[in-house]
Amino acid sequence: MTVEFRNSLKIARDFGRHPGTWFPPLFVMLILAMALPAVYLGGTLDPIGSLRGLPVAMVVEPQTASGIGAADQVSAAITQGVDHEAIELISMTAEQEREQMDGGKIFGAVRVPADFDAEIARLASGAPGPATHAVIHLDTNPAAATMSTGLFTGYLAPVVAAVNAGLGAELPQNAPTAAATTALAKPFSVATAPLTPLPAHTGSGTSVFYYAVVLVLLGFVGASVIHPVVDSASGFQPTEFGPKVRRRGYTHLSRLHMLVVKWCVALIAAPLSAGLIQLLATKTLHMPVASPWQLYLFSASTIAAVALGALTIFAIFGSLAPLLNMFFFVAMAMTSSAGTIPVEATPAFFRVIAKFEPMRPIVAGLRSILYFHSTALSGLHRAWIHVVIGGLLAVVVGVLITGLYDRKPSFTRQPVLVTE
Structure with a gap:
């Protein structure tokens, strides 16, 4: 064992033992080990128990038979x-009901059809005829959210079954025949x-969510790529490809100017990326899109807004930015x-952050475009407002904060050797 190797081994051992080497990443990993299951599992394990204010319609159609009152009795x-x-x-x-369903404002409806009283009267009279029953319709809205159908039917079906049993215990008392009593x-x-079934190639209502995930991830991950690549191009940090390390000469740019350069790269990439995503989704995977241009413009704006926000967070928080971006x-x-x-089936914490988390309006806008024909009631205009405000807010905050940083010489990004 050469002296040089022993010295390098000692340096590596001392470096590895230093708390500044292992404690910060270990601490971050432990925080993530607690935070990630709390966020993902804590928000999704008990949707029925977390249910608060899920909007559901109660529809009693005008009855063709009068004087029975069974429809109103069941509704009550x-x-x-x-x-x-x-x-x-x-x-x-x-x-x-149809208008609210087509706007995604309700997650289901209990509908008592117009012939309900007439069917109950026919059964009660024991009149001859085919053995049919009155029907209560549980109209689902799979376009509103993937789990909305399960939540709606899982909660309302037992209630309707209990009403059926209660009415069944009351009506046979006045039945004229044994057959009527049984019926x-x-x-x-x-x-x-479903009141309005979803078309094919929509993933049973999941296409909106996963399309939104693709757009957000592309903006977030794209920013995570743009940030170090532009820094490497300026010589602020080396570029490493496998065993090769390349160090460019340092180009001094203020924090604000560097952020503007990164923003410009993101703004160029956003419309190109949105076009490729849509081309693959529609032409290769056959996802139905009623308004291609609306989807393209909304997708490009979403990618751009997310990338602008993520790059601003990188410029403000530095090494903490990947964690902050990932959580936000x-x-x-x-x-x-x-x-x-x-959101009505998540714990209170998620209902609060849904008011400012960016993915909520993105999902709402995509759902309006892909499932609800871009109607005003379905929330597309509100989604556009959120996306535009989010992008503008990222630019304003980025300009203000990096401008303040640039005023302090000690905050310069020019590489310097840090010594202890």
């Missing part, structure tokens, strides 16, 4: 049986189906986005 019993803290049951007409033991059946744009944004689980 369902309304009484629902936990109004978990479910916001809204009375509306069938026309209003009225369960006076109605329940039909569950990905970790906390996923659960609060309403892409898979309605």
